[in-house]
Amino acid sequence: MSSLKFGTSGLRGLVTDLEGGPSYAYASAFFRTIAADGGEGAVVIGRDLRASSLGISATVAEAASAAGLRVINAGALPTPALALETMRQGACGVMVTGSHIPDDRNGLKFYRASGEITKTDEAAIISALDLKEQPARSVQTASTIPEPEALARYRDRYRAFFPADILAGLHVAVYQQSSVARDLLSELLAALGARVSAIGRSEKFVPIDTEAHRPEDTAFIRETMASGTFDALVTTDGDADRPLMADESGRILRGDVVGLMTARYLKIGTVVVPVTAGSVLERAGFRQVIRTKVGSPFVIAGMEQARRDGADSVAGFEANGGFLLGSDVCLAGQVLPALPTRDAVLPILAALADACAHNVRLSTLASTLDAGETASDRIPEISAQRSGAFLARLSEAAYLNTFLRTVGAPQAIDRQDGVRIELDQGRTIHFRASGNAPELRCYTEAHSAADAEDLLRWGLAAAAAELQDGSLRP
Known part of the structure; x- marks a missing residue:
């Protein structure tokens, strides 16, 4: 019996159940559902750094080529960067990633040009699925168009929005491990004025879960921060759509607390969160708090409904820390366009900027929220x-x-x-x-x-x- 299953965000399962024919079949079913609904004519394919992702992305490219789509290869990049590129290109997208799960597992995240697919789209993919489908020829033969600037455009999104010196005075440890955003995150923090120390880089995949922390990760973070050298430690899960932040004492901040800091810094009026987020949100002064089922598709649906109901400043975040920007925001004359998919980089930068703006340490900022x-x-x-x-x-x-x-x-x-x-x-x-x-x-x-x-x-x-x-x- 196959382990492959749609969960809170995308398809996941054992690599042995996904490689080859199954990844081809699921990708083909996705492309058929898009074509039946008008289609976008092109697909952007990205991947994380786990061992199986390169081969699976080649199989997805083969399925796209067979479906008559123009195939754009964005390479290794964060999932929100892939989403940003699909929106720019007016294309659909497939991200090959297992997020935070171990290296013997992997998955596929599907995007329309407008953003993440819905639960209705997931049902349509399953309905269109034919597991007997196989690549018609070698997966190495699909013709793809490289798009190396997709990652740079995602980086420039934040360099343009945040002032160049906004993190001046901070010394930040970037736990690089095997995050696909490891170099990007170090570069962005330095560009915004922080002193950066890159630590813990790994060529072997490290399954960082930003919500259920492994004992070895919490121990490593405590030991790192015990030196008193750093003001914060930051990292992400494998595909960089979920952040992990620790304060100067080595205490890991809850994802919903990071989301609250981010929403407050961005002056968001309406927040949409799953029922697992802390009850502090109802006391935090937002104009409206909307709770949904667990999973980014439900949060996105809630943000879309809030916009239809007239809310003009909308964001969502989850207990795992992933932040979804549902509307454009403007601060100090700079506009940050909406990106309605989970993002790890924005909450890391915004939470650090919020601490700097209040001239306090992260631990102090967190304690003032009375988050329980x-x-x-x-x-x-x-x-x-x-x-x-x-x-x-x-x-x-x-x-x-x-x-x-x-x-x-x-x-x-x-x-x-x-x-x-x-x-x-x-x-x-x-x-x-x-x-x-x-x-x-x-x-x-x-x-x-x-x-x-x-x-x-x-x-x-x-x-x-x-x-x-x-x-x-x-």
Whole structure:
């Protein structure tokens, strides 16, 4: 049974399930759905730095050539840079990346000229999919047009918007690892006045998850920052659409906190976030906060609806830190055009600029937001059927009250994506089924880290006990 599956952002699975015929078939199905809907006539193809991405991108190019598309090869570049180029060219796009997952896995992210594909588009691709399709000839024969300036245009987008000295006085460690933005990020920070030290470069792929941090990554960051040399450490996931930032003490900032800093710096009025983002947002002074299901397609749909409803300053961000600019913004006479896809570079630059503007360190800036503390974990090897049965029972008032009796009574409930329950004393607990794996996820929020961890431990244990109930088994 194939591991390939559409998740919160694109198709992902084992490299062994994606290479060759499957990547050709999925790409062909995408091109057919685009052609059936008017088409764009050209495709921009990009990739991250994992071992399998170059070969898979060649297969995608073959599928595009067979579909009669002009094939533009943007090479290795961040996913938001690919999205920017598709918008400029009026072309569709395919990014070969597994984002933050390990090197034995990979994926495809699909773009229309207007931006990321929707969940409706995903369903259309699956409907058009023919896994019997195979490349008609060697994947090395597809004729492509190189586009080496796509990365430079993405870099210049931020060099033109931010003043050249805005980060002057900062010493920033850039954890380069295998991020496709590793050199670009160092260059941009230096161009904006920061002193940059590049560390930890790796030619072997490093699966940096900006939300569920590996112990070895947190240890490396703490050890790096313990020297007292740096004001901040920054890095991204593999395809640079999710940032990771640590303050001068080595504490990693939550992605939604970085998003909040960025939205505040850009003077955004309406923010669109998934239900997993912290409740601090409703207290942060935005004109409107809209919550959605987890996944960038849902955040994008929320931003589009906000614009239709008349909002003139719109952005979205996720708990993983990815920032989506849903409308043009103007600061100090400079305009930054909308880029409605997840981006890691903008929040890194804006959060650092926000700290400089307030003349405080990152830790101080974060503490002034009163964002509380969060914790999250998962129960693995839980089928979608079992997760669904548990979540359905949580939707029954009598069952929910009994389930929560030892931790408190529900004050408010959000059932957009799983069940998110607001308790007393500023606490929340949220259960949802993963969109990428057979697991049940639990997220908690409280005023202190200890309370958030205590609530998480209770939630995982209580859910595990309920999942052992015979009535919840398929």
